[in-house]
Amino acid sequence: MNSIIGLKPLQFIHILDQNTNITRIEIGPQTIALRTNERLVVEPTPMVIIPPGHYCVIKDPCSNYIPGKACELRLGQYEVKLHGAPFPLYPGESLVDAPGFLHSQSNYSKAIKLLPCVKANYAIRLYAKLDHEEDDGTKREAGDKWQLVGPITYIPRPEVEIDKIVEPCTIKTGEALRIKALQDFTDRSGTERVTGEEWMICTPGAYVPDVFEEVLKVERKITLTPDTGIRLQATQTVIDRSGVKRAAGEEWLITGEDVEEYYPEIGITLVSEEKKVVVAKGQFGVVVNCVDKNLKPQLGKRQLRKGYCTFFLHPGEKLETGKVQNAHILSDNEALVLQADEEFVDITPKGKVRRKPGDKWMIKGPAEYIPPIQVQVVIKRSEIPLSKNEGIYVQDKRNGTVRAEMGPQSYMLEENEELWDKELPAITELLLKQGGGTSIGGADIRKMAYFEQSIDPQILKGRIKSRVVNYRCPSNTAVQVYNYLDKTARVVFGPDLVVLGPHENFNVLSLSAGKPKVAGALRSLCLMLGPDFITDILEVETSDHARLRIQLAFNNHFEYEIGNPESETKIFSVPDFIGFACRQIGGKIRGTIAQIPFDEFHRNSAQIIQMAVFGMDEDENLNESLKFETNNLVISSVDIQSIEPSDVKMRDSLSKSVQLAIEISTKSIEAAASHEAERNEQIARGNLERQKLLNEMESEKERTKLLELQATTAAVESTGQAKAEAQAQAERMLIECESEIEAARLKAEAEEIEHYAKLETQDEMRTKELEYIRAQDELEISKEKGIAEIETNKFNDMVQAIGSDTLAAIATAGPQSQINLLKGLGMSSTLITSGDSPVNLFMTAQGLVGNRLSS
Template identity: 40%
Template sequence: LLPHSEVFCPMEDPVIRIPPYHYVHVLDLNSNVTRVEVGPHTYIRQDHERVVFAPRRMVMVPPRHYCVVLNPVVRGPTGAVLVDGAGQARLRHADLEIRLAQEPFPLYPGEEIQLPVSVSLQGVTPLQVVLADTALRLRALLDFTDEDGNKFVAGDEWLFEGPGTYIPRKEVEVAETLQATVIGHNQAIRLRARKECLDRNGTRRVTGEEWLVKRVGAYLPGVYEEVVDIVDAYILTDKKALHLRATRTFEDEQGCVRRTGEEWLVTQAQSEAYIPDVFEEVVAEVAVTTLGPRQYCVVLDPVGPNGQPQLGQQRVVRGEKSFFLQPGERLQAGIQDVYVLSEDEGLLLQALQTIKDVSEVVQGTPGVSGSARGTWEETEGLLPLPPKPPPSCTLGPVVAIPAQQCPEVALVQVRVVTGQTYMLTEAEELWEKELPPSVEALLAEARGDIRDGDAGFRSSSCLDAELPQRDRTRAVTYQVPHNAAVQVYDYRERRARVVLGPDLVVLGPGEQLTVLSLSAGRPKRPHARRSLRLRPDFCADIVTIETADHARLQLQLAYNWHFEIPEDPSALGRLFSVPDFVGDACKALASRVRGAVAAVTFDDFHKNSNRLICSAVFGFDEAGRLREQLRFAPNGLVVTSVDIQSVEPVDQRTRDALQRSVQLAIEIATNSQEAAARSSA
């Protein structure tokens, strides 16, 4: 039933029957005072009285319920309602009163049932049951002292933790309902203090301070605590570590003081599951660096014994090993393979500071190079063992070669090593020897890179672009064939030597081959050939002559020649004293022939051409006999014979007349033979 439900009764009826647990308000019109009449009762209304409302049901508060009365009446020590001098019930205006389960009671004039929004119109509210792991955050609205003698001032807050039933007070309001946060394994709850307080462990916290609670189970935050977040732990393994940074100075769980900005690494050895503290920032998850048995790495800015990075330093780590890079460390060129040296290989190292190698025998000086020779395995820093690896290591194999040019860097000397297997020392490097294009062409012809004879007739500009590339660090060698000679000139010593074939010429660092530019072709053209043999050979030339009767003829002559080799080796240089001995010899012989033919007529030359040309070429001795050879003294060239291969008139009319004369002579001879045959027949 509603607390204000009314029993129908005419208001003008002088007799008012009030049922049990009902009441009415009667207004005295003379004193203007309203009083309460409760049932069961039959009330007879007087003429100066008026019933304000029909009988209403009293307010009934069942067990575990309560109601809030606005403007409650004032009661004495015995519980009786106090009235003023006019007989009106005294009220506590603007005050509230919480009434729990009790006998039904009427509302006195001025009293009202405050109806909360969340309850029914009856005005009776069930008491709030607070479960386990739940609490009510209460706030004091007025200053008061509770039943236990605790004093509260307005604004104070505290918790009512369950399980239990909360009995409301007029001085207290429920700010919010708090639920406990369940903390699982490898989890923590991050809390923040809303104001200065003591946490559940008795630690004093200041406003805005944050901390972690890692105890597994349900955690109910304190009255001035708020949950910021639930932090999950990072699972660390032997292949994963955690890179942390301090956001402010604090002392960690191990008792180590971490300063703002300091970075460190947490591995599985310290904790299998790590929960970062509130002042720790996770920078990254670091993967393990694993080196194989033949691998190494160079760590830049390694962490020293004091736990701080040693800026500018380097450290060599050799496998087989697994490790984590500390904060601030980094790898130079990543993980690298070791240098595996065989017995014919070496490693060139350069010391960057004064060190000793692992055998404590060789001492290194900054800037000085050293070499390590196989057979063994080498990493940067083993021999010598540098705190910093060398900026460059040259791995050079040892090759068995006929000759190799090795300049010593320190002494700036160039030498040729031949006939052995040689490994460069730390003070040596290979030197490239440059050769003229003409020499390159002749060497390529000797190696078979180009066709025989092509080198003698190609121009230098074409040869330089078309020749295959050779290894310029290898010593230049040339196999001198039989019956041939090679002149080698040393620009350092300023002397020349001649090598007769068959032999092998190995050029020194300052030596070059002498190339003769010879004339060739018919008629002879200068600079057309670059090599000839010493053996007997012939050369052909075309010479234009003119007789005394002005008949111009073209002769094709062939000369047999050879060189006279002196017995004194020091005199061999005269073989190369005339650069173009072919052109000079052909010019000299042609001059002799032209001079001799110019003194005779065409008819005499036609009849005695062989005798005339041979006498012009070889000349006569003191006894008047024809010489057998012509010798050129400067270079020992000897011409032994001359052959007239053809004689042709240059003038076309002379050529036609000579042809008609020959035809006429043939006809005359033919006719005479026919006549002789007829007469014999």
Template identity: 55%
Template sequence: MSRKIIGILPNYYVHVLDLNTNITTVEIGPQNLVLQDNHSLEAGPLPFVTIPPGHYCRVEHPIDINKPIVDGKLYELRFGHREIRLHGDPFPLFPGERLPESGSATDYSRAIKRLPTIKADHGIHLSALVDMEETDTAPARKAGDEWQLRGPLTYLPKPEEQVVKMVSPIIITPGHAVRLRARQAFTDAKGIYRCTGEEWLVRDIGAYLPDVYEEVVEEVDAYTLTPNNALHIRANCNFTDQFGRGRRIGEEWLVKYDDTESYIPDVTEEVVNEVQLTVLSHHQYCVVVNPLGDDGRPRLGCRELRKGPKTFFLHPGEKFERGIQDAIILESDEALLVTAQEEFDDITEDGSKVHRTPGDRWMIHGPTDYIPRTEIGNIQRRKATPLNENEGIYVRNVQSGQVRAILGPQSYLLQAAEELYEKELTPLAEEILKEGGGVGDASIRKIAYFDGAKDPSLFKGNKRDKTRVVTYRCPSNCAVQVYNYIEKTARVVFGPDLVVLDPHENFNVLSLSAGKPKKENALKTICLMLGPDFISDHITVEASDHARLKIAVSMNNEFRVERGNPESEAMLFSVPDFIGFACREVASKVRGKVASIPFEQFHKHSADIITAAVFGKNADGEVNKEVIFTANNLVITNIYIQSIEPIDHHMRDSLSKSVQMAIEISTKSIERSAQHEAQRTEQKAKGELERQKLQNEKEAEEARKELLELQAVAAAVESSGQAKAEAQAQAERLLIEGQSAIELAKLKAEATRIEMEAELTCQTKMQEAEVQFLREQNELQIKRAKDLSKIEVSYTLFTLPFRTVLEFGFGEE
């Protein structure tokens, strides 16, 4: 039978299994173990477990060494138990025991751990794995209980306890706090009972170690308060704040610099925002809505005026109505129209008291600065309107409704019961004023007459200022009728003059015929031209032999009016279309006369016939010199025939041929005459040209002669000047070289002198230094000899008595 011998070193062990009894034993070295046939090596040789000082290990399934089964040799394993072993003698592991987290059977470094060391103000968070009985050093614990040990200490682990974590302290500095939450109901370190989920702040400066049932929510920084800011706080529940004031849920208030320099809101407080200091300067004001009352609550619906200079904080619930505003600065030509919206007693500018009721309006005149009261609603700034001569504005009294025109030259400021009135004109009147008095086709001759009457100041851009007095520059020898629709009267203004409309006046717009032949309503105007003027028209007539003709006539016309006589002036505008009226009357007379005579007679005496038809004849048979229309005092003083054209094509062709032949004959005559005149002018021009050529050649030769003379003089001057310049330059060069040589010699001599002087000075200095050195060296040697001699003399005097004493035998004593 084979045997096996196992050598076990000191502090080593093996596990041997007895196959007969099924018992595993531990053999410890040093020894040579002989295994029998019924023995089996289960483990080893393995080193003892050695725990250094300050370390521990955890053993699972340990044996109960206090309860041996047989004579202190057989032990049972406590499965599921753990045992903590500290520093001591090395020990082997019994069969079944094991070290958790060990790397291998022979390497126990990972299983052996350092004892936890808790520093001061730190802690270790523990929990109970099983129920623990009360001891002298610890109370009874239930499984799942948690507690904390504070340092400084070294924690000795127990198998019934589990380390949850190491707890570090929270450093609370001035101006900081820690917000905590209770994980479950407990009593904190200050003896205050905390409910589950309750939150609170810890403000104590220093290191704070949270309890096991305290959860750190956040670290809270204090708000730094200055005289320029404050905190808007809202209460989340009923409580008493840090200043001892009771607060109700939802209440809001301010914490200012006067209360504290730094503020940490409690958990029951919510910081709404940071409020900045409101500063009002001397000329500033503001209106605060819902101001704070004496009881500390906002007066809802109220308004408070605050004037500068002043500083304040807006309390919760307060707000600006329109922000910070500057005081209204009024100049001497400005004023404010104010309206009272509440009843109050006011002090006027002269110092008297006036009771104001809602709706009252009054003026505050400048120069001054004005801050409106809260009882005042609408504020309107008014500035005096400067009015030049012939300028004005329309003003309406809001109480009486009366409208009047204020004319310059003056500066007018509206009163409290007045406002600007906008005078409306018809669109046609607006357009007529913009165009200078008349509108129509550009081909109408009279349109150009109105360009000089345009007033650019009446229209700004394309719009008219309706509050400004309407004016029109009536041209010379013209008339404008203005109608007052309130008084139902009309007045006539003769030019040149400025028409100024009163608030209830308007222009009488005339619709005149224009064009050839005349077209009704072709020209719209407010200006009636009194003349002398002329009217042109085309009249279609038919002779007694049925020859139809188109006659172009032009008539001189004018109006005869007695200025100052209202009836005579009114007659001017009694006929709205005086041009059409006059043309119709003249055409009627011409047609009646031409219809009674044949074409041939009319063609020969057309001017006399038309003049007699229009003007008529007097009792003596003579043609009148003018015709007067009594309806409007229009006078036709003359009539001219511009052209007569037959409407029939054949007649027009015959007249055209005869006219062409006459024109051709006249043209040829003029052409011959012009040709002869041209030839004569050509010959004369040729002679003048030849004469001018000869004169030019003569002048050119004289100029050439002068040029040659000047060139010869210039050549002589150039040659003599060059030689002279070269000689002068050579002399100057030699002079400069000589002077340079002299200067160089002087400089060299000076340099030699300076070098010699420097060398002499250097030697002198060296000799003086050497003499000085020898002198000082000699003085030092003399001094040294003197000192040595003094020392020798002193030593001789000191040693002489001592030697004498020794000689007499006193030295032994």
């Protein structure tokens, strides 16, 4: 190490004297030779140079430095250095934020800082770390906060810490700053503020918040026009700018007619912006909960406002239906049904009419109508146009009667009338959609095409139940309609239009159909009057037991007299006239053929069947027709369409021949399939044997591996068993020890519980014993008090019984006389003569007598 050190100008070093352990500073320019007892602590280091407008902070500053002597270091304190002559760092001093002595001026760049310059309208917020006194004499305590408003250049102090630079808040015209107090203080205007208090700053310009002020937000003024307003609510009890006291939760309205501009206020919040409600001509609005002259809502009150008018809705008010309504414009074919909700006088073109609650009436157009608040519009109605053969069902709600109104006309329902829906059975609805007939079970019935001409396209779209039910009765048919109210029936002959009254319904026919005939296969609204034909298949048997299937067709028609109710209703006396006729004719044919051999029937089948159906007259001539008197059905002719045997043996023979041919074909197919199956079986068997050999080879390989694994497993098992036994023995001993410990612990707990139980028992016994003794003492004291009160009362009673004269005589008598007298009163001589007695009778008597004489 070099013992001679050359110092340049503005350099310094620290040298430690190892004998005295004192460090001194040497400043250049000079050359220093180190002695043997000296050591260089800090190598040549440039002095600290602070430019103008800068400062640095020295930690642990040195005071009263004397070379060669121990200097005083103010440990834990700081000293601020400003621009001036270059200076060294004395032993023990250091620069705040400097990395250390690295022998370069650049190492001090972080420690040398610019002086805080506070611009105009800005402020610097300061925090006192220590108690101190400012240059102007202001005393600061540790923890105090304050700020200095610019423009200034702040000279830092070691006792003060810079918190931050406070930026100003710019308040524009039409804006206000909402401020909140963080603690109790007096603001710059001299007003005392409490913690949490809020206020507004409305002066335009830059505003620097104080230390204990918090800027909440910037409030903007609200510009109001004559058509706009604002709804306000008080969040606390306040007095607004107009001087009105507002309770917490109260709402009110401010419009452009009141003020042109509104600045937000503390304790008042903006609920909503309101627009003026405009009611044009032909419009009206119903205001619910309208306010009175004091602007207080009158709950339940309604007010009607017609156009032209404009108004604001005050807090609590609302428009019925939420909007302005249009007046009811009625044309000449429209009307309104009205109902009164309360009693009022209605002004009509005919004069004044008093309406009662619940009254209904109707006004017809053309008119423009605005309902009063006492009136409710029930429904708006229009005239219902009805063409010829169209109608509607109308019910009078006053008496419940239902009637049909038919066209051609335009019908307007009255106020007490309404459309009535006519319900029909499901089968009737289906029949109307399909023209009056339907097939049950999906059978192919020839007569279904007969109903297509009666299908109404309007019914296919869906029947309007309030419309009169119409049915196009086909030609040469009849429809029976039954009135359930009058219990009468009428018959309509086609072609005609059947119109159902309110209480009428169709008589639905259930007819037999199909070949052979099936009952109920055809449902129909109309009865086919004929001429028509009925086709049926009959099973008959001759006298020689030959069974035949005969297909016949009967021409039929009905005989009736239009205008004769009895004749008209008679044709409907048999609901299933087709099944009835087929059963009757089939019975006659089967009975006749059963008496005739097959050969004779085969030769004369037509004559036999016609004779069986029509019969013979008195002259043994064939009748021309068959008439059923029950329903006037006439069978005019019989057509034999086909006759075929239905013998079972013939059917069996044919079945057997067909079955034999099928068996022969089946057996040949089975033989070919069997041969192919045997060939495939042989191939599969060969593949199976080959696969068995391969599997056995693989099995032997796996068996070898298995034996090796078994040997290994046996070794592992023997080792594992010994290990498991040792581990089990250790666990057994551990469990036994733990069990003994647990038993000892449980025994100790039991003894402790028993001991505490005994203590509690003894404590309870002592407590009860003390309570018993205390009760006895209280009883004894009470007894003694009672006896003393009895003796006192007894003595008072005796004194009162003796009287004042007797006591005076006792007092003037001699002692012996006094004793005798007192003995006569029943008092013992001990009590009389004892001076320790609480009641000295002699003294008492003398005192009483003395008092008596003195009085």
